[in-house]
Amino acid sequence: MDSADRTDLIVSRLRETGEVTVTELAELTDHSEMTIRRDLDQLAAQGVLRRVRGGAVSLVPRGQEAPYALRERQSAEAKRRIAAAVGELIGPGSAVVLGGGTTAAEVARVLAGRAITVMPLGLQAAQLLSADRATKVLMAGGEVRPTELSLHGPLAEASLDAVRFDVAVLGCCGITVGDGITAHDLGEVAVERAAMRSSRRTVLAADSTKLGQVTMGRVGPVTAIDTLVTDSAAPDGIVADLQAAGVTVVRA
Incomplete structure (x- = not known):
């Protein structure tokens, strides 16, 4: 071990x-x-x-929610595989809104250097994406959540409402068919809802430990997402339920 x-x-x-x-x-x-x-x-x-x-x-x-520094180490290999699979869903020239969190940071590593436009909702992802001039980075406004370094509040929501994206790539703290997509932080819930409203399609990037979990803030029903990208340890029963609800599930 x-x-x-x-x-x-x-x-x-x-x-x-x-x-x-x-x-x-x-x-x-x-x-x-x-x-x-x-x-x-x-x-x-x-x-x-x-x-x-x-x-x-x-x-x-x-x-x-556990501290960011700890979550960054948890399921690290699974998150890297998930990020690579998400990258395959993003075409050249796409406009992407990228949520906050540790999985989103891994997605940012994959997307950095591509000829796309990205609005990251976490400062870690923004730093990774801005390292290469090929990637155009748009910054949302808003309040920075301490230690998480994610953006939330009315200014962040207004920034999202002013732009239209091809795809939203978001993380979550829990997902079930019955309770939908959930998050710990209520400010994050509002921002993720705004990201979904502003995007033509939504990709949820979540490792298998999030499947079957429910936390306090409800982002929306599972029908609000088009694709779930998870890892190979995702429980078959939960995956089948999500597929029956119309969600495309990719196991990385």
């Missing part, structure tokens, strides 16, 4: 139980207690947990 897999397991256990012990994690991962202590120290530095004698307790309340 590599570092990313151990991190996923530790965070999962913390979300389930609220606390973990070094001994328990060493047995679950088949790694030394010294390695587990280093993992816990790194997560403590990212604000995910607080170290206590013999283990750690969670600092991320149940139902709250």
